[in-house]
Amino acid sequence: MIFFWIGAAGLSAAAAALVLRGAARGLAPVGDDPNLAVHRRQLSEIDDLAERGLLAQGELKSARAEAGRRLLAAADQGDAAWPQDGNGARRAVVASAAIASLAAVTLYVLIGSPGAPDQPFARRVAEWRSSDPSRLDPPRIAAVLEQAAKTRPNDPELYRNLALARIAGGDAVGAGEALRRAVSLAPQRADLWTALGETFVAGDNGQVGPDARTAFAEALKRDPNDLSARYHLSKGLIADGKLDEGLAGWRALLASLPPADERRAILAAEIDRTAKAGRLVEAPAPGQVQAAAEGGVTPDMIQGMVEGLAARLAAAPDDPDGWVRLVRAYAVLGDAARRDAALASASTRFKDQPRVLAALRQAADTPANTAVQ
Template sequence: MIGFWIAAAGLSAAVAALVLRGAARGLTPAGDDPALAVHRRQLSEIDDLAERGLLAEGELKAARAEAGRRLLAAADQSAAWPREGLGPRRVTVIAAAAAPLLALGLYVVVGAPGAPDQPFARRVAEWKAGDASLLDPPRIVAILEQAARTETDNPELYRNLAIARMAGGDAIGAAEALRKAVRLAPQRAELWTALGEAFVTSEEGQVGADARTAFTEALKRDPENLSARYHLAKGEIADGRLEAGLAGWRAVLADLPADDPRRPVLAAEIDRTAQAGRLVDAVPQQAAAGEVTPDMIQGMVEGLAQRLAAAPDDPEGWVRLVRAYAVLGDAARRDAALKAASERFADQPRVLAALRQAADTPPAQTLNVPKSNAR
């Protein structure tokens, strides 16, 4: 391999020298050389003498032939390389030719030309052998994708791959992995639910046709599935069937445990939707432009909690939610969100550490936001 690079560097240097030498010759016009100007002037003077009748025909031919010969000789001499010193053209060409050779020599001295390539598969193996809690989502995805090439019949593997892709912000990739999971284990309601949630996330909260199909399949296998019921009711409201959708949401709210952090979020969403008669954003639209009010902050936090209720496999989102409740001084919701997230990510020490750190964030004394016990 090193021999190939030496040959390539030499060839590059030779080609650069030839190209730049030709370019250097062509850059300077012929008339710039004073010697050529002298011989051209002599030819002009001979023609002038002939026109005035001062040269016979034979003398004119001989004089013009001699002047032309001298002009050609001078032109050849000016095109040749200067023999005295290194002119700017020669320096340029030498530098261009020497650059590849110098670069190669520096690489041989400083670099490691004999080191073998590090294939991607080897890097994935190193990540897999290390501490999984220190890996970011893209590396976890790479490990799981490599495993999926051999374990093509493992639905749990595809579920974990979907979680990792979702954590990395790739909702479409998560849905693709979950499609494979439900094909392998169509009887598992939680896989259909996760597939529907991935579709909702990829469609920015909209419950589209694919999501509704997935949630319907989940309900066939688990009629009490809260996420599927919530999203199908949301689809009813989006289609204009307000009362039917609100009835579905109220039934979900009644089935949620008393300490479930999703209860206040869903209750607030039901109130907003009933008042507006349609689906509305969690952030109050009447807030003054550029003004951040306590109600606006509360609305943004509720919006984040609502999104996590729809797509809970988002560790960074849970960390932000726990921190937000801590900043707001809402200890009850903070602890409930911390508990729910810790149970979901119990096998990810890095996420658990981030959650604990977020829960320890001191509250902001300037915010006057109603707490969960005010309801």
């Protein structure tokens, strides 16, 4: 509260200074100073004499210089800020400014609440904790979990859920911090190392960077069959130009999937597409499918990009933005069956996140584009 009163006093002082400045200008003498008028008249007379030929050129310069010097000296001696009889007016202005400031403070004390404290953040978090989770957005869910972590600092599952809430809210850095805490508490859990790697990938725009590779390698040490770790490490090899080695890893992963696993078709399509292109084909961003059609990209190429996105989500499903892109892509392609299947899967996974659900429904309503079908 002390900062409020300091700020109020500073504003009052600034307002008073502005009032005094305006009053000084208002009380300045109106009209021309007689002394200055005399010197200006002398300059005018010198010019008149020169025009009539009564003053030589050399005498004209010296006369004008002397008259100008006297004019400047007279101007320096003038003081138009306050008239000598303006002390009473000045005191009246200062008193008015002081009275206005005191009146404002008194009015605030009478009808305001200067002693009312701000609602503590902990109280707000407690209210969120007791409310329906489906009505909370990811940042509020993360705040509730952060509060819970203070009483359960050794619960790795809590930190995993905190990471999911943060990544859903767009805080990839915060999600990584939570998962680092989780793996430090339970370093034997491969799923935590995998989640950490996926968080690094999400924060690096889908790239499998050094930190992500380290996390996935730690996951494979604990679970050699971890699908996400195997997929991403092979993808990293392909990104490094080791196409054959990366494709071999993907083919081994494909062979390990059960025959009825729906991810087989997606991964097989990505393997085929990558082998033909000789490089990775990036997943489409929002609106990229329509733009690709307008730019002359073939439907097969667009379909390949969408399948690449689907394959990535199959391996790393905790990416709400990715699911929204996938549902929108299927809608643009007019593939109602896959659109509805992706919508159902994502809706189940993010059932406690209303904003994600709303974005998914909006993506599903995107009109189909016949140019890419």
